[in-house]
Structures are given as structure tokens and as C-alpha cells.
Amino acid sequence: MRRLIVRLFLLGLLGFAAFWFLTRPETLPSDALEGLTADATRGETVFYAAGCASCHTAPNAESEGAPVLSGGQSFPSPFGTFIAPNISPDTTHGIGDWSALDLANAIKHGTSPDGQHYYPAFPYSSYSRATLQDITDLHAYMMTLPADATPSQPHDIGFPFNIRLSLGGWKFLFLNDDWITEAATPELERGRYLVEALGHCGECHTPRGPLGNVDLDQWLAGAPDPSGKGKIPGITPAQLDWPAQDLVYYFETGFTPDYDSAGGHMAHVIENLSKLDAGDREAIAAYLKALPAGQ
Amino acid sequence: MKRRLKTLATATTLALLAGAAFADGHVNAAIKARQAQMQLYAFNIGQLGAMAKGEMDYDAAVASAAANNLLTLTKMDQSAMWPGGSDSMSVDGTRAKPDMWDNFPDVMAKGKALGDAAMAMQAAAGGGLDSLRGAMGALGGSCSSCHKPYREPES
Known part of the structure; x- marks a missing residue:
């Protein structure tokens, strides 16, 4: 009996290790953007084609002038309410200290610079098909936008969806870059x-x-x-x-x-x-x- | 005494029902009126749009007439068309969000933006096809600026 429990425990541990391995937050190789040059003007087109401002500006922000990506709009879903974060170039509250590679990992793999899964309310399951050149240009353009110090608000997500580790399973099933x-x-x-x-x-x-x-x-x-x-x-x-x-x-x-x-x-x-x-x-x-x- | 009370109660009930019916009819009439207003915007913008898209030959007189109509429409006092209780949470048959009534100054500002865009169109419409085309984007933007926050999705 005791041996059975030990075996089951080891099997469970193995299963968890396999799950963790298959669903760990993916990132690009560190030299993925080597040889690409950034063009902020082209990046502006990418920015509008990708609709970043539609979700990441403040609720009811005016559409005149350079967009201020302070976040704050809420997005209801059957899993809870997601609040778009600040992605302005503020180094504390926004993404001002992100490299182009950080942005590429976020956009293509839904992985944050500290290696966490993002929720797919951020549409990386579409953006996964974006080219690295476009993301490089986008990064250059986004860094020209006004910085804003509004702190990002936490999502309002219930158990078990608030366990970010489970998103690895979601990505394993649904995230790819096939047309x-x-x-x-x-x-x-x-x-x-x-x-x-x-x-x-x-x-x-x-x-x-x-x-x-x-x-x-x-x-x-x-x-x-x-x-x-x-x-x-x-x-x-x-x-x-x-x-x-x-x-x-x-x-x-x-x-x-x-x-x-x-x-x-x-x-x-x-x-x-x-x-x-x-x-x-x-x-x-x-x-x-x-x-x-x-x- | 009892009978008089009964009569009074009946009369009061009838009066209240009539009042409700009046309120209902009043709200419905207001919703119809503002939807008619929107139809008139759309019809006149449609004349301009058909030329902008190349579906209709450009005619300076026709374009100016449509733009004049549009500007006149934006100057109508619509305050009686938007009574309290005529929002999408209170009644069927409208997509006007209750937020409109909570953000009155913003709604007025967006109304003024439509007036400004219509004025720009009036100045542009008779001045050639390119000039007309150039004023369409701002006009569409002013419509959407209000439909963006204050209109429910289609059901």
C-alpha cells in the first residue's frame, strides 16, 4: 500500500514535470532580431494595423494627437474582466525599459519579460503570425509615444483562471502561427x-x-x-x-x-x-x- | 361613502394608467423622431457619399443641396427627442445607452463636432469632387465619435 502511494506520488510528479515542460512560457532565441534595423515610420503603420491604441488608451480617450497608452479599459468575458495595462514608454508603469525582443516575446508568444504567461485577452494568438521585422519597427514607434505614469490595474479573474500556469495548457492547445x-x-x-x-x-x-x-x-x-x-x-x-x-x-x-x-x-x-x-x-x-x- | 371611495380608486387607477400610456407614447414618439432625424442625416450623407464613391456623377448643385440640408438638420433643437427613460435599459426599440444621460456635456460636445463637420462639408461640397471627398472622413468620424461610446451593438 505504501509503495503504491509512493508510486502514485512519483507518477504525479512526473506528470506535473511533463506539463510544466510542455507548457512553460516560450521565448525567442536571444539573437532572433539580429540584423534587423528598426524604422519607426513603418512601425506607425504596424501600430495602426495592429490596433494597439483601441484597447490600451484610457476609457473614452479622445482620438486626436499621439495616443497615450495608459491602459484602463475593461474587457468582460466568461472568465472574468480583463483590464488593459499601461504600455506607454513609462519605465516604471509602462514598457519603457522593454527591448524589441521583450516586445516580440510578448506579441508572438504571450510571454512577459519576467517569463510569465499573459492572458489571451491580449490577442497574441493572432499576433503570433506577425513578422519580426514588423515588431522591431513597432517597438521603435512605440518608444516615440508619450509616457504616462498611470499604474496598471489587476485583472478581475476568478479561480481557477487566475492561475497563470494553467495558461500554458491553453497555449499548448491553441497557440500557433499557422495561417x-x-x-x-x-x-x-x-x-x-x-x-x-x-x-x-x-x-x-x-x-x-x-x-x-x-x-x-x-x-x-x-x-x-x-x-x-x-x-x-x-x-x-x-x-x-x-x-x-x-x-x-x-x-x-x-x-x-x-x-x-x-x-x-x-x-x-x-x-x-x-x-x-x-x-x-x-x-x-x-x-x-x-x-x-x-x- | 364606500362607493365613492371605490369610484375614486377606479378613477385614480385609470388616470395613472393613462399617465403611463402617455409617458410610453411620449417616449416612443421621441425615439421615432430621433431615428427619423438619423435617417435624414443618412439620406443626405448618402447623396454626398454616392458621388464620393463614384456611384453618382458629381453635381455641385446636388452636392450643395445635400450639404445644406445636413447642416440645417444639425441645427435642430433635439432636446425633446431624448427624454429621460428613453434609453436601452428602460425601453425596447432603442440602442441609446443610458451613459448618454450621465454624460450630457460630452454628448453635447460630440453634437457640436457633428455641426462643425457639417459646416466644413457645406463649404467643401460645391467646390469639386476632391474637395467633397476630403470632407467625408471627418463627417464619418464625427458620427462614430458618438456611436462609439453611446450606442449598443446591434442585436
């Missing part, structure tokens, strides 16, 4: 990069499974609004029949074909998309039109 769709032309490839990687459109427009994972079988087919009220529309050709030209105009001005205007979180997205090159807006529209029609 979700095929892209036949350079324009569709650019559109795919903007939608599936930087734009992280699927984080809201795709329904989630029981573990909060994006359900790839219903890619961009629409989902309930996480606030609990209303829904986020599907944007595959089956649900959204706007001509490409109308999509492009919506991305530029926020006007729908009926001249209603974007509202809610999508209004943030339009603010970002309107700052991109016209070619990028056209690429996103081309991507959406090329999606399988769905159910």
Missing part, C-alpha cells in the same frame, strides 16, 4: 496578414469555444458580443454581401452602404484602418470577399 486560410495572390496574402495577424479581426468576429479559444470552423462567422448585449456580425460573404468598394469605403470613413456609421469598438477599428494606405484597405476587402461563403 487560417489560403492566399492565392500577393494582395490576398497582404489582406490575410492584416486580417489574421495584425488586425486580429477573428478575436471578435469569430465565436469562441468553451475554453475561450477562437473556433476556426466558424472563422469570421459572427459571435455574441462579450458585453452580453447584442452580437458582433459575421463578415464572410455568407453574412455580409457588401461589394468590395463599399467595404473599402467603410474602412476609410466608417460609413456603411446605408450611410449608418460604425459604432462601439468597431469605431476604434475604423480610426485605425483610415490611417493605413488605401492599398491595405483594398487588400482587407479582397481577403473578406475571397473567404469561403460559409453556412
Whole structure:
């Protein structure tokens, strides 16, 4: 009997070690960014394509001028409420002392500089597809933004989801950098990069499974609004029949074909998309039109 | 005495019901009116947008007429269209968040921003297609600046 208990204990220990090994916070090799030069101007485009300001500015911040990434917006979910942290270049409360490699580990692997898992409310399961060149440029741009000393607030997450170690299991199951769709032309490839990687459109427009994972079988087919009220529309050709030209105009001005205007979180997205090159807006529209029609 | 009390009670009940019905009708009428206002914005912006998108040939007179209408609409006093109790938590049929009533000065500032964008459009609309196109973005931005915090998602 005693031997059995010892054996079970050893087996449990082995299992935990295996879990820990498979799910430890991943990082890039220390020379991953070697040879890349940073261009802050290109980084500004990456910043808007990735929509960083939409979540990391203060609640109801004005959209004029350089964005102040002081954090504070809350994001309700079935697991609790996440509060976006300060990612301004403040060295105490923001990310002012982060290297470009720190930023790359956060964006591509959801790993903090001190080796902790981030919650996937930070959409690294989309950003994992971002190129290291883009992240290098983004880092240079973010360091030009105004620093702000507002402390980040803790998330309001209940047990057992407040155990960050468990996120390793989530990442093991759901985090990868595979493309979700095929892209036949350079324009569709650019559109795919903007939608599936930087734009992280699927984080809201795709329904989630029981573990909060994006359900790839219903890619961009629409989902309930996480606030609990209303829904986020599907944007595959089956649900959204706007001509490409109308999509492009919506991305530029926020006007729908009926001249209603974007509202809610999508209004943030339009603010970002309107700052991109016209070619990028056209690429996103081309991507959406090329999606399988769905159910 | 008892009968008079009964009559009084009935009359009071009826009066209260009528009052509620009036309040309801009043709120519904206000919601209809402001949605009609939005429709009129959209129709006139639609004229400008169709030219901006190239779906309709540019015509300075048509563009100016639409921009004039829009500016006139932004000058209407809407205060009676937004009575207390006409928010999305209190009644069905509206997506106006209760936050609007808690942040009145901000709502007014956003209304003024729409007025400014409409004025810029009025100055731009008759001055050629590029000039019209250039004023559309700011107009859309002013609509969204209010729809962003104060409108519920579509259900």
C-alpha cells in the first residue's frame, strides 16, 4: 500500500514535470532580431494595423494627437474582466525599459519579460503570425509615444483562471502561427496578414469555444458580443454581401452602404484602418470577399 | 361613502394608467423622431457619399443641396427627442445607452463636432469632387465619435 502511494506520488510528479515542460512560457532565441534595423515610420503603420491604441488608451480617450497608452479599459468575458495595462514608454508603469525582443516575446508568444504567461485577452494568438521585422519597427514607434505614469490595474479573474500556469495548457492547445486560410495572390496574402495577424479581426468576429479559444470552423462567422448585449456580425460573404468598394469605403470613413456609421469598438477599428494606405484597405476587402461563403 | 371611495380608486387607477400610456407614447414618439432625424442625416450623407464613391456623377448643385440640408438638420433643437427613460435599459426599440444621460456635456460636445463637420462639408461640397471627398472622413468620424461610446451593438 505504501509503495503504491509512493508510486502514485512519483507518477504525479512526473506528470506535473511533463506539463510544466510542455507548457512553460516560450521565448525567442536571444539573437532572433539580429540584423534587423528598426524604422519607426513603418512601425506607425504596424501600430495602426495592429490596433494597439483601441484597447490600451484610457476609457473614452479622445482620438486626436499621439495616443497615450495608459491602459484602463475593461474587457468582460466568461472568465472574468480583463483590464488593459499601461504600455506607454513609462519605465516604471509602462514598457519603457522593454527591448524589441521583450516586445516580440510578448506579441508572438504571450510571454512577459519576467517569463510569465499573459492572458489571451491580449490577442497574441493572432499576433503570433506577425513578422519580426514588423515588431522591431513597432517597438521603435512605440518608444516615440508619450509616457504616462498611470499604474496598471489587476485583472478581475476568478479561480481557477487566475492561475497563470494553467495558461500554458491553453497555449499548448491553441497557440500557433499557422495561417487560417489560403492566399492565392500577393494582395490576398497582404489582406490575410492584416486580417489574421495584425488586425486580429477573428478575436471578435469569430465565436469562441468553451475554453475561450477562437473556433476556426466558424472563422469570421459572427459571435455574441462579450458585453452580453447584442452580437458582433459575421463578415464572410455568407453574412455580409457588401461589394468590395463599399467595404473599402467603410474602412476609410466608417460609413456603411446605408450611410449608418460604425459604432462601439468597431469605431476604434475604423480610426485605425483610415490611417493605413488605401492599398491595405483594398487588400482587407479582397481577403473578406475571397473567404469561403460559409453556412 | 364606500362607493365613492371605490369610484375614486377606479378613477385614480385609470388616470395613472393613462399617465403611463402617455409617458410610453411620449417616449416612443421621441425615439421615432430621433431615428427619423438619423435617417435624414443618412439620406443626405448618402447623396454626398454616392458621388464620393463614384456611384453618382458629381453635381455641385446636388452636392450643395445635400450639404445644406445636413447642416440645417444639425441645427435642430433635439432636446425633446431624448427624454429621460428613453434609453436601452428602460425601453425596447432603442440602442441609446443610458451613459448618454450621465454624460450630457460630452454628448453635447460630440453634437457640436457633428455641426462643425457639417459646416466644413457645406463649404467643401460645391467646390469639386476632391474637395467633397476630403470632407467625408471627418463627417464619418464625427458620427462614430458618438456611436462609439453611446450606442449598443446591434442585436
